[in-house]
Structures are given as structure tokens and as C-alpha cells.
Amino acid sequence: RRYWPNGGALGQRVFQGSDSDDAKLFTIVGVVGAVKQAELTEPQGQGAVYLPFIDFYGINIFVVTRTSQRPEAFAETLRKLVRAANPDLAIDNLRSMDTRIAESLIARRSPALLAGIFAGVALLLAAIGTYGVLSYAVAQRRREIGIRMALGAQTRQIGAQFLSLGLRLLAAGTILGLIGAWLAGRAMQSVLFDVPTLHIATLLDTALIMTAVSLIACLIPARRATKVDPVVALRAE
Known part of the structure; x- marks a missing residue:
């Protein structure tokens, strides 16, 4: 799309080289999607050129293999196979793809951990707030509770x-929280890797945790309301 916007790239010829002396002419035989070259959190992929190994090779070669074995066990198997084929070949930097992904995102772990701590504090504050609101409501309506129980x-x-x-407070907070999470997800999409704007599983887990915490916070004031002595409540000013 960039170099041949008015036609297909297949069959076109390109030069590869730093100057005219060592430049080589290649024919395009296929087109692939853009890839992320520097880090997984790149907002969009970059272009890449794949050349035949016999025409263009470097000192280091990266090989990707798929296996059902544990990465540690497969690494030793791979070393033995390569050593049997050519003892002079050196194998280094054997790591699983999960390890490579984790290492590429290591700079973002601390902010993620900090965000998790803030989320835990926010959850605690929400529970304390719910408990405080209901406790205040019980205290303010103590006389009403006594009258109703007397009747x-x-x-x-x-x-x-x-x-x-x-539960009404919980429902209102959950709706506002889901809207806020969706807006925050859209704003942070450029720094997230392989995470959709609206991650349903995460939102459901969060809603369930909030429901459990809020129910616990609600039960204590509700139980206190049932323990009100009608006689004492009716005498209260």
C-alpha cells in the first residue's frame, strides 16, 4: 500500500543493499502483514522484508520451534539434535516464547503492580464507604425501625x-465502574498488549468481587438494624 498504492506488489522488483555496489535485486513473491519489531506494545506493526537465507544471512540466526514438551526438557533435546548434525554449531539463548514476552514487558510490571495495589485500596475504600453509608442510615432511622417493629x-x-x-448502591457503583473501565481501556489501549478494550472475563471477576465485598459490608448494618429494641427506639428523641 505504501510503495505500490495503485497496484499489487506481487511480481515487483526491489533492491536490497546499502549502496549500488552491493545492492541485489529481488522479486516480490508474497506479501505478509506488518509485525512489531521493537516491542509488543507498539501501537502498530512495522514493515519487514523476508529474504532467502542463501542470498542474505547474518552471524546470528533465530529459529522458532513448536513443541508439546516442557521448554527446559526440549532445550536439551534440541542441543543434542544440533550437535549430532554439526558439532561446530553453537546454540545460545534458548528461551520459551512466554519468557521472551515476559522479558519484553518487564518495564511495565512495576506500573501494573502499582495499579493493582491502588485497585485493592479502592476496593477496601468502597467496602468501608458502603458500610459507613448503611450504618449511618440505620442510626438515622432508628426510631422508624422501632415503630415498624412495634407495629x-x-x-x-x-x-x-x-x-x-x-444492593442499590452496589448496582449504581457497578454500572458507573463498568463505564469507567471501558473508557480507561480505550485511553490505555496503546500501552496494552493482547488485551481488548472491554475484557469481559476481567470485568465479571471484578463485579463478583465487588458484590461479595459489598454484601459483607451490607450484612453488618442490616443485622444491627434487626437488633434494635423497639422500646428503646421509641423512647429516643
Whole structure:
């Protein structure tokens, strides 16, 4: 698209070389997609030229193999095979693809860990806030609770009322949180690798954790509301 915008690249001829003396003419026989050359978090891939090994080779050669064995066990097997074929060939830097990916992202681990710590603190603050709101609601409506219980309301009805209040707070917070997560994902897409803008599994896990934490925070004030003594509550100013 860049060099032949008005026609296909197949069959075209290109030069490869630093100057006219050592330049070689190659015919394009195939087109592949762009690849990420420097790091996995590149916003978009870069172009690459694949040449025949016999015409263009360097000192180092990288070989990618696929195996069902453990990488450590396969490394020794590969060394033996190469040594049997040519004892003079040296094999170095044998690593699994997972290891290479992890090493390429090592500079981003600290920010990710810091973000995880902040997320944990935010979760704790959300639980404390939910508990505080419901505890305050129980304290403010202590007289109302006493009147309702004096008129025959069951303790489970009182508890369900405040539990319902907590669930409404949870629902509102979850909706706003999902919207915020989607917006943050779009803003950070350029620095993420192999992560979609809206990762459903992560959002569901987060929502489940928030639900569990919020339910625990709701149960204590709701239980406290069911323990209100109607006589004491009715005497309160």
C-alpha cells in the first residue's frame, strides 16, 4: 500500500543493499502483514522484508520451534539434535516464547503492580464507604425501625430493607465502574498488549468481587438494624 498504492506488489522488483555496489535485486513473491519489531506494545506493526537465507544471512540466526514438551526438557533435546548434525554449531539463548514476552514487558510490571495495589485500596475504600453509608442510615432511622417493629414488622423485613439499600448502591457503583473501565481501556489501549478494550472475563471477576465485598459490608448494618429494641427506639428523641 505504501510503495505500490495503485497496484499489487506481487511480481515487483526491489533492491536490497546499502549502496549500488552491493545492492541485489529481488522479486516480490508474497506479501505478509506488518509485525512489531521493537516491542509488543507498539501501537502498530512495522514493515519487514523476508529474504532467502542463501542470498542474505547474518552471524546470528533465530529459529522458532513448536513443541508439546516442557521448554527446559526440549532445550536439551534440541542441543543434542544440533550437535549430532554439526558439532561446530553453537546454540545460545534458548528461551520459551512466554519468557521472551515476559522479558519484553518487564518495564511495565512495576506500573501494573502499582495499579493493582491502588485497585485493592479502592476496593477496601468502597467496602468501608458502603458500610459507613448503611450504618449511618440505620442510626438515622432508628426510631422508624422501632415503630415498624412495634407495629409487627419482622426482623427479616427490616434486614431486607437495608440490604436492598446496599444492593442499590452496589448496582449504581457497578454500572458507573463498568463505564469507567471501558473508557480507561480505550485511553490505555496503546500501552496494552493482547488485551481488548472491554475484557469481559476481567470485568465479571471484578463485579463478583465487588458484590461479595459489598454484601459483607451490607450484612453488618442490616443485622444491627434487626437488633434494635423497639422500646428503646421509641423512647429516643
